[in-house]
Amino acid sequence: MTASLPVTVIGGYLGAGKTTLVNHLLRHAGGRRLAVLVNEFGELAIDEDLIEAEDDGLISIAGGCICCSFGNDLIGALNDLTAMSPPPDHIVIESSGVAIPGAIVSAMLLAESFRSDGVVVVVDAETVQRNARDDYIGDTITRQLADAEIVLANKIDLVGESDREALMAWLAQVAPGAIVIAATRGEVAPDALLGVVPRPGTGSPSDHSDQLFESMVVMPGSGGDIAVLAERLATGAYGVIRAKGYARGADGKLRLLHTVGQRWDVVPATDNHETGIICLGFRGSLNRSAIAGVVSDLT
Amino acid sequence: MSTTTIYSARKILTMNPNQREVSHVAVRDGRILGAGALSDLDGWGDYTLDDRFADKVLMPGLIEGHAHTMEGTLWRNVYVGWFDRMDPDGKIWPGLKSIDAVVERLSEEDARLTDPDAPLPGWSLDPIYMGNQRVTRHDLDRVSTTRPIGVLHASGHIMNVNTRALELAGLLKPGVNHQGIPLGDDGLPMGELYGPDAMTPVGAHVGFDRALTDCDERGLIDYAKLCVRAGVTTSTDLAARLTDDSVAMMLDVTGRDGFPARIVPLRVFFGISAEEIVDYVVKLRDRSTELLRLGRIKAVADGSIQGFSARMRWPGYYNGAPNGLWYTPPDQMSELYNRALAAGVQVHTHTNGDQATQMALDMLEPALKAHPSPDHRFTLQHCQLADAAQFRKMASLGMCVNLFANHHFYWGDEHYRLTVGPERAERMNACRTALASGVPMAIHSDAPVTPLGPLFTAWESVHRITASGRTQGEGEKISVDAALYAITMGAAYTLHLDGEIGSIEVGKKADFAVLEDDPTTVDPMALKDVRVWGTVQNGRIFAAADL
Numbered sequence: 001m002t003a004s005l006p007v008t009v010i011g012g013y014l015g016a017g018k019t020t021l022v023n024h025l026l027r028h029a030g031g032r033r034l035a036v037l038v039n040e041f042g043e044l045a046i047d048e049d050l051i052e053a054e055d056d057g058l059i060s061i062a063g064g065c066i067c068c069s070f071g072n073d074l075i076g077a078l079n080d081l082t083a084m085s086p087p088p089d090h091i092v093i094e095s096s097g098v099a100i101p102g103a104i105v106s107a108m109l110l111a112e113s114f115r116s117d118g119v120v121v122v123v124d125a126e127t128v129q130r131n132a133r134d135d136y137i138g139d140t141i142t143r144q145l146a147d148a149e150i151v152l153a154n155k156i157d158l159v160g161e162s163d164r165e166a167l168m169a170w171l172a173q174v175a176p177g178a179i180v181i182a183a184t185r186g187e188v189a190p191d192a193l194l195g196v197v198p199r200p201g202t203g204s205p206s207d208h209s210d211q212l213f214e215s216m217v218v219m220p221g222s223g224g225d226i227a228v229l230a231e232r233l234a235t236g237a238y239g240v241i242r243a244k245g246y247a248r249g250a251d252g253k254l255r256l257l258h259t260v261g262q263r264w265d266v267v268p269a270t271d272n273h274e275t276g277i278i279c280l281g282f283r284g285s286l287n288r289s290a291i292a293g294v295v296s297d298l299t
Numbered sequence: 300m301s302t303t304t305i306y307s308a309r310k311i312l313t314m315n316p317n318q319r320e321v322s323h324v325a326v327r328d329g330r331i332l333g334a335g336a337l338s339d340l341d342g343w344g345d346y347t348l349d350d351r352f353a354d355k356v357l358m359p360g361l362i363e364g365h366a367h368t369m370e371g372t373l374w375r376n377v378y379v380g381w382f383d384r385m386d387p388d389g390k391i392w393p394g395l396k397s398i399d400a401v402v403e404r405l406s407e408e409d410a411r412l413t414d415p416d417a418p419l420p421g422w423s424l425d426p427i428y429m430g431n432q433r434v435t436r437h438d439l440d441r442v443s444t445t446r447p448i449g450v451l452h453a454s455g456h457i458m459n460v461n462t463r464a465l466e467l468a469g470l471l472k473p474g475v476n477h478q479g480i481p482l483g484d485d486g487l488p489m490g491e492l493y494g495p496d497a498m499t500p501v502g503a504h505v506g507f508d509r510a511l512t513d514c515d516e517r518g519l520i521d522y523a524k525l526c527v528r529a530g531v532t533t534s535t536d537l538a539a540r541l542t543d544d545s546v547a548m549m550l551d552v553t554g555r556d557g558f559p560a561r562i563v564p565l566r567v568f569f570g571i572s573a574e575e576i577v578d579y580v581v582k583l584r585d586r587s588t589e590l591l592r593l594g595r596i597k598a599v600a601d602g603s604i605q606g607f608s609a610r611m612r613w614p615g616y617y618n619g620a621p622n623g624l625w626y627t628p629p630d631q632m633s634e635l636y637n638r639a640l641a642a643g644v645q646v647h648t649h650t651n652g653d654q655a656t657q658m659a660l661d662m663l664e665p666a667l668k669a670h671p672s673p674d675h676r677f678t679l680q681h682c683q684l685a686d687a688a689q690f691r692k693m694a695s696l697g698m699c700v701n702l703f704a705n706h707h708f709y710w711g712d713e714h715y716r717l718t719v720g721p722e723r724a725e726r727m728n729a730c731r732t733a734l735a736s737g738v739p740m741a742i743h744s745d746a747p748v749t750p751l752g753p754l755f756t757a758w759e760s761v762h763r764i765t766a767s768g769r770t771q772g773e774g775e776k777i778s779v780d781a782a783l784y785a786i787t788m789g790a791a792y793t794l795h796l797d798g799e800i801g802s803i804e805v806g807k808k809a810d811f812a813v814l815e816d817d818p819t820t821v822d823p824m825a826l827k828d829v830r831v832w833g834t835v836q837n838g839r840i841f842a843a844a845d846l
Binding site: 013014015039069071072073074075076097098100103106107109110111112135136137139140 | 469470475476477478480495496497499500503569570610621622624625626627628629630631654658
């Protein structure tokens with residue numbers, strides 16, 4: 001059995017900045033081989049300087065990333081990706097502006113060998129509240145936000161201080177439980193959206209220059225209930241936006257744990273890995289001692 | 300020198316108000332030289348008098364303004380519908396009135412197949428007529444447990460599959476969590492798949508491949524046979540991808556001697572930007588031929604009412620279902636309309652729910668102000684729930700409408716009971732209001748969703764009878780004359796083809812529906828049963844019996 005590929009869905013209404021975000025992620029993939037599937041109208045809007053080659057609808061991008069569109073057949077496109085050699089590290093689906101991300105996740109999970117690695121909903125910080133009141137598209141936007149694990153409040157530079165507070169309060173209502181990250185031009189650390197990449201051999205996170213976030217590595221003990229640990233990290237007040245790592249269960253078997261926002265998942269690990277869990281949160285908000293405490297209590 | 304043939308007929312219904320009924324029509328070079336009494340026509344010079352239609356009734360060739368040529372392709376699957384239906388070869392497949400009968404027909408086909416692994420696809424199942432009985436994989440397992448079987452419902456939105464098909468798709472497992480895939484008491488999928496997300500992963504294993512909407516060569520030929528049998532000489536293909544390959548195929552097939560129908564395919568606005576599609580269609584327009592008319596766009600605003608994916612205004616669905624989905628959101632529709640108007644390209648827009656209709660109206664009005672376009676004839680397709688104010692708005696914006704009269708028969712009872720409730724069900728597909736508001740109107744079958752047959756469609760708009768036999772919407776009935784106009788001139792107008800086809804008068808194409816009975820004198824309740832002998836298309840004669 002092959003390891004299941006992580007899939008992150010990027011949703012959000014037209015003009016929110018999904019494509020800008022995708023370009024940013026491709027530009028700062030940090031060694032990840034990303035495969036981006038787009039279902040937006042028109043040409044793949046990938047920044048030209050990133051494109052190395054284009055062949056039969058598949059765009060090759062510097063650093064081993066690729067991009068293609070999936071049209072009506074998401075499952076077919078996903079299966080095509082798993083057939084690649086080597087397969088990508090992480091799949092990003094950029095949904096259409098009117099798609100409901102949760103529906104894409106449940107459709108995607110019908111295929112074998114994929115796991116959902118978070119729903120990121122991009123909003124235009126300046127216009128989202130007004131659009132959410134629109135007769136035509138308001139319910140689409142609030143349905144998208146209700147599915148979010150991470151909300152990227154993009155174009156935040158266009159919003160004044162006092163309006164930011166109102167925006168955050170409103171987002172907390174329409175996207176309950178979601179982590180909100182403010183950004184300009186989609187510039188956000190890929191680690192926060194796609195999970196932290198352990199640097200080969202060291203088990204420590206890769207550098208990210210974004211000053212918005214910090215991360216820590218905790219070493220679990222010899223065994224415990226990993227599902228309970230994942231749930232605590234995701235839902236407890238530890239400031240963890242994302243956690244990912246390997247730990248041994250009470251039966252001594254290795255598990256892969258990952259959390260995004262308040263959602264968590266634990267699956268059997270398929271390969272050998274060192275144990276260790278990387279947690280990422282907003283700088284200054286990561287409660288390091290409490291995280292260390294809960295990990296040592298439960299493992 | 301060109302020869303002239305003058306056909307005599309029992310009656311010729313011209314749709315020309317100056318001479319509504321005549322006895323003779325003269326044809327030269329595939330066009331109508333004149334219609335009238337023989338004495339009106341013999342001044343054109345030498346002619347051959349042809350009496351083969353002397354006991355027939357001629358109408359202008361019927362025009363199907365909203366259908367899909369994939370109907371021709373679907374007939375290669377097993378028909379398991381509730382209603383009797385004629386295949387391209389003229390064989391009438393009797394409707395199946397029970398799950399047992401469906402299993403039996405599939406079993407007959409199963410026994411015929413020599414390859415034990417070959418998939419067995421069926422189509423047009425509709426358990427709503429069987430008391431909404433559920434069909435499960437266990438039912439289809441009675442046909443075979445080793446061969447993958449999939450049966451598409453008539454609506455196109457649901458598929459039933461057997462256990463083997465689920466196994467091949469990797470879905471016969473516990474823990475499937477998808478709202479389009481109901482689970483049984485054993486925690487495994489029941490074999491019902493709702494919506495494209497659920498259908499697509501299994502479809503390929505049961506013989507419905509990824510590009511279900513595209514017609515192939517044989518399908519197009521078979522579709523044209525169905526046209527002849529229905530008296531149709533021009534049909535749209537209302538949502539084609541029109542890839543280079545499919546355009547080449549359609550040009551080839553429609554260019555062959557003996558191809559009997561004019562096909563009007565519209566490029567669907569999906570997976571392509573507004574800018575690209577308008578550019579593409581402008582280029583395609585130049586490749587049009589006499590029998591393949593390219594250069595129009597089909598946009599899709601929302602989903603379907605019975606699938607609860609149509610966009611509804613307040614108070615929404617009668618059963619409380621959440622509002623449907625935009626297939627094309629307002630901003631994109633607006634961009635498409637602006638660019639298309641600027642380029643002089645016509646757009647037909649699918650709207651089912653009344654909010655989708657309103658959105659199209661709201662997007663078109665400012666686009667028209669930006670790009671004044673006399674005679675744009677943008678057409679709303681289906682437009683099933685439009686109210687009177689919306690029809691008035693269509694009229695003032697210069698729009699046309701093509702209402703889904705057949706839907707009223709096949710799903711009217713469901714709409715009354717479940718989806719929109721009595722009041723809106725009674726006004727669905729409001730033909731009379733459309734005409735009273737001055738909106739140029741066609742009516743359609745949306746084949747393969749319902750069978751191709753404009754005379755049936757006309758019958759339905761005259762009587763508004765539902766499948767259970769109720770009259771639904773007395774006030775929206777139209778006259779036989781108005782209905783016959785809708786399936787000829789009405790549809791021609793929506794395609795900007797009213798100067799070429801749609802009536803029998805001098806200068807137009809020699810396109811006739813050749814009928815055994817007179818639709819204007821039969822009991823109106825028998826309009827749907829008027830027998831079709833065949834067609835004349837561009838002066839060429841096609842007898843249904845000889846296909």
